[in-house]
Amino acid sequence: MARGETSAFQRDLLFAFGGGDPRITIAVLDGAVDRTHECFRGARLTPLDNGSSFHCPDGDTTASGSHAASVIFGQPCSSVEGVAPLCRGLIVPIFAEDGRGCSLRKLARAIFLAVEQGAHVIDVSGGQFARSERPDPVLAEAIEMCVRRNVAIVAAGGNEGCDELLDLAEIAPVLAVFTLEYYRRRLRSVDPIGMKALVIPGSNIVGAAPEGDVTRRSCANGAAALVAGLVGLLLSRQLRRGAAPDPLAVRDFLLKFAGRHGPSGPRQSCRLLAEREQVQAVVDRMGLGIGDGSIPFPFNLSALSG
Template sequence: MVGVVGAEFQQEILFAFGGGDAEITIAVLDGPVDRTHDCFRGARLVPLDTAAARQCADGPATAQGTHIASLIFGQACSSVEGVAPLCRGLIAPIFRDDRPVCTQADLAQAIDMAVEHGAHIIHISGGVFEGRRQPTEALIAAVDRCNAANVLIVVGGARDSCGSLLLRCGAARLLPVGAIDRRGRLIGGGDISLRDIGITVPGAALIGAALEGSNRARRGANYAAALIAGVAGLLLGAQSQHGQTPDPGAAGEAILNSATPRMADRAQECQRAWIGRANIEAAAARLTGVLQDTSAVSPFGLWHRTQTSSRRSDHAAFRPRA
């Protein structure tokens, strides 16, 4: 039995390694993001002009994209504090408020743009994807560019995930993340197999930004995967701090290998779960070869030291929607 809800896991991993590194880039491929929310004030967010970015109407896609982005990039002392607020973010919408279906062409375009703009990690939320059985040449080519650039792709491991589609495209560094409740049961259930999920994390009641400046709790694999994408960014930042070249593929392996084995409800199936900060420390030790105590870092001391030396932020006043 896990005994941890998503909000508790979320709080447990906040400010690990001081909140990240401005040289590490995480791309979010989801809905548009309402960057007027107070949690993004000062965040290093770069909007990418994808096809879906031009169709913003403050609907379900924008609500989900805003929540996902806040889990990663929400700033310290704001209404939503993200796990990697100092990392650079690329906002590349693939879902639209007026048509919650992502074409393979839109997905390929967003992946290409993310790689072109220096993404180390790409988070892709689940949704409805057109033509999922047979990958297009454009999507295969986009995934090939991810492989060549050593980009880690983190996806929500759910029934509507694009993980299987990306596997058919030949994705070499793919990390599907499942969400579990307090009792360790897979959220979403149904025909989701633990064999199709890399790790599971507590994914119920994750607090994030909502439209009109409010906050709300959401649950599910997309939101759990956002936390792990942020954690991957933290691990790459830890590599940089130790004079090592950031290696997204190795970070993905470290995340997998530092998970805690737990028996699932289903017979003969075992899930690899992340429960708290100890998993981050174990992953960092595997990745850097250095044992680290993340609680020894003062989040505010490191926050201000890093903030003053970074490039100027692209904050919400520049462009309300991305």
């Protein structure tokens, strides 16, 4: 059972911005997900086969995948309440329990698969990725497809992030996410992150654990899942305002206007986002008016069921 203080930023996002919309699809690329966990009861989750075998219900990669998915899709009034529980979810395992990690080609296939199944946002967790001296041409094609199809990729940063994705954080469609804790450890640098990125609190993020349990994790994967859920919420609000969802525009708004610069000011390319009010400022600038009171608290599930 989880112990300790829950992430304040996670609490700020829960139910605060409407819960999402089933017309918006978020793909989670991590380990397998234990969909029998009670927090997923009623969630719109579709598992996709990406060739990752050797799943174990209580293995490390399943624990990671279940935690990330629950941060987004955990249902209201369950043991884990996600930030975008009404959005549709695609579960695309890229890590298995055999310890072989994920090749860049396998990551590319997972991205292709998610886009083909209608993903607006793709959450790529950090883990054991194969290293390559040369850019993978198939991964480059997958990134190009995301640009053409207007799909945002939220990539976990830090020591286990996929370098090939993070190297693309200066351009669409990648939105790199680092934890505030990782950022603070690197503050002696003029630009601790060294790329355009969001930095958010990554400690004590509540999520699902094996065998129906609940845990708190402090990791970039949980932070990236929170941001992927946030992007899904903003896209849902665009739909409810009668506009077409624009994932790459949401990515750009977050990188330009979310939160504040680090201690070195505009010289730093990353943005620190730690409070609900800072998210609200981005929303207001986008003209989405989430704070106008049109969505009741807690949100009305029946209002979105049709």
